[in-house]
Amino acid sequence: MRASAVVALGLMLCGCAGNTAPPGFLDPPVVAQASGYGGWMQLKLANGTRADGELIAVSADSVWLLGATPVAVPVTAVKEGKLTTVDAEVGKVAGATGLGVLSTASNGLLLIFTAPLWIIVGTAAGSSQSYTPQRRVPPLGWAELNAFARFPQGMPSGVSLAQLRPKPRRR
Amino acid sequence: MRLAVVLSVGVTALACAHRLERSLVTPRNAATLDAKSPYLKAHLRSGYVYVLADWHADSGGALIRGRGVLLDPNRVRVDSGDFRFPADSVALFETNVVRSSGANSAISVMAGITATVAAICALSPKTCFGSCPTFYAPDSAGESLQAEAFSASIAPALEATDLDMLYRARPRGRDFTLRVTNEALETHVIRFADVIAVPRPEDGRVFVTMDGVFRPATSITSPTGCVAPEGDCLAGVRSFDHVERTSLADSTDLAARETVDLEFGSVPAGRLGLVIASRQSLMTTYLIYQTLAYLGTQATTFLARLETGGPAARGFAGELGRQLGTIDVLVPDSGGVWRTVGSVGEVGPIAVDTKVVPLPPTSGKPLRVRLRLTQGLWRLEYIAVATLGDPVQPMRIVPRTVRHAGRDDAAALRALRGRVRPLVTFPGDVYEIGYALPADYQHDELFLEARGYYMEWLRREWLPEENLAAAAQLVLQPRAALRALAPAYKRQEASAEHIFWNSRYAR
Helix, strand or coil: CHHHHHHHHHHCCCCCCCCCCCCCCCHHHHHHHHCCCCCCCCCCCCCCEEEEEEEEECCEEEEEEECCCCCEEEEEEEEEEEEEEECHHHHHHHHHHHHHHHHHHHHHHHHHHHHHHHHHHHHHHHHHHCCCCCEEEECCCHHHHHCCCCCCCCCCCCCCHCCCCCCCCCC | HHHHHHHHHHHHHHCEEEEEEEEEEEEHHHHHCCCCCCEEEEECCCCCCCEEEEEEEEECCEEEEEEEEEHHCCCCCCEEEEEEHHHHHCCCCEEEEEEECCHHHHHHHHHHHHHHHHHHHCCCCCHHHCCCCEEEEEEEEEEEEECCCCCCCCCCCHHHHEEEEEECCCCCCCEEEEEECCCCCCEEEEEEEEEEEEECCCCCCCEEECCCCEEEEEEEEEECCECHHHHHHCCHHHCCCHHHHCECCCCCCCCEEEEEEEECCCCCCCEEEEEEEEEEEHHHHHHHHHHHHHHHHHHHHHHHHHHHHHHHHHHHHHHHHHHHCCCCCCEECCCCCCCEEEEEEECCCCCEEEEEECCCCCCCCCCEEEEEEEEECCEEEEEEEEECCCCCEEEEECCCEECCCCCCCCHHHHHHHHCCEEEECCCEEEEEEEEEECCHHHEEEEEEEEEEEECCCCCCCHHHHCHHHHHHHHCCCCCHHHHHHHHEEEEEEHHHHHHHHHCCCCC
């Protein structure tokens, strides 16, 4: 328990990647491969405001998001964007690290070396894992994000952003 | 060990974090679709999407077949079953391959390290831990480990006083600090830890005999020859330089003896003494732990009986040590027959212990001295012959301050000064004991006199070895037990040192 707390604290302090996606929105990779929805996009606009939501479509000149308010934003009005494609599964790494720290009980006094090593390696691995599903503009171009949009082919003609339903949350 | 394997498997399984590799392919390139993708998504221009399992691209990618669902732009299922459609009716194809994350590799490596260390400790638990109160003192380079106290006192009934020369101590002023640590899974009970100061002769040192007599020594002379079973051993013993003469234990009998023959081409005048600086190998540590492992769940009962059984019980317990013996010093008599004239040897593998053995008058040159010792048990750091003066009276210096965890510890100071309630330390504890040396401290030889005992914490890894018959043999027939244990000790002798020094407990 204490080891898990240390790992959790370490992961909090290590600068793990965060996102504003509602709980249960992001699918784990295994689920996402058969899902028809987009990832979670966060935009920092040039006027200082922010917008976020499911990435519906993206082109060289516009980004369509379905969040609390559906928005179509010209990319010229965006300062930077961050797309989180899937759930990073950092919890799995943290859990494994906690269990690993506990397993050093089998190392006798050598646990004074192996337990801190577990915490250091586990924290670094968790931090690294948290960034795995992220795509940022810049340095990427907007068109490079389309693979993780609901409509990677672009906004379909005849489909209105206002009529689209948000993705149901996983429980 | 079993727990370690289970946890390692659990860790590896739990760490199964993934990353998703997604690719988009135009209909024109449908023949290049990644067949490893378990699902194929076919995005239509209308916003509908087929999500197909068991999919296949036929006719060079012109025709797509598969079983799955058709979802509308809101991702509501509008159809399901077997589908077949031309590739050029699709806007974009999407494939996804889930791969193991790089974090898994790091976690797997750590699981492997943990399991390996667990295996080492399981195979050699007698070398994975070990200590007794260890004392660090300032030396010419900073600070070094200079004494280990009452190493043989593994139970209250075996409480003893230990006198150690602080050979390398170099006080930088009258304020002198010893740092005492508990670096093992043990409880240390320290009655007192006093510094003993003895006036040093000009160009000489002061050494102590095994019975606690301080003898000033001058004309300290290293040997000119040293011959042991392995051949020339002079490099190991001619100076106090961390280069030791060692040997390996006999593979059939841990009590087997060997001899080391010394020659001094230049012999000082006057009454001579042989200075021997030595420490033990890990054989004693191994045997103590093996005894506790054989006693298993009965270990505490046995240690309690040492307390209540009187001198007879303690005599039995000490027989194993007597079988291993000390370092006997022999010189030839007038007829050339080797005669024992004294012995030295303190239990403990950590700190070098320096003692002097007075030699009988001799007129022979070169001076020849023979050491007889148990093979593989002793490490010889330094041997010299010196002219001994009359015994001198020491000055006892009790602690003036004690600091623990960065603060003055008045209770610990009272314990070490009052001698009523002892100082009790636990794994990872560090105490800094301050002393006020005499004004002429630069001309004093310093020793540490400490009294107490310590108790090993029984290790779970030892319990499976409980064997009361073998334990009884160690106590009642130690000679036979030392033969029986020789193969097991030899199996881990080579790696024991590395494991031991890497297993110190420190916060």
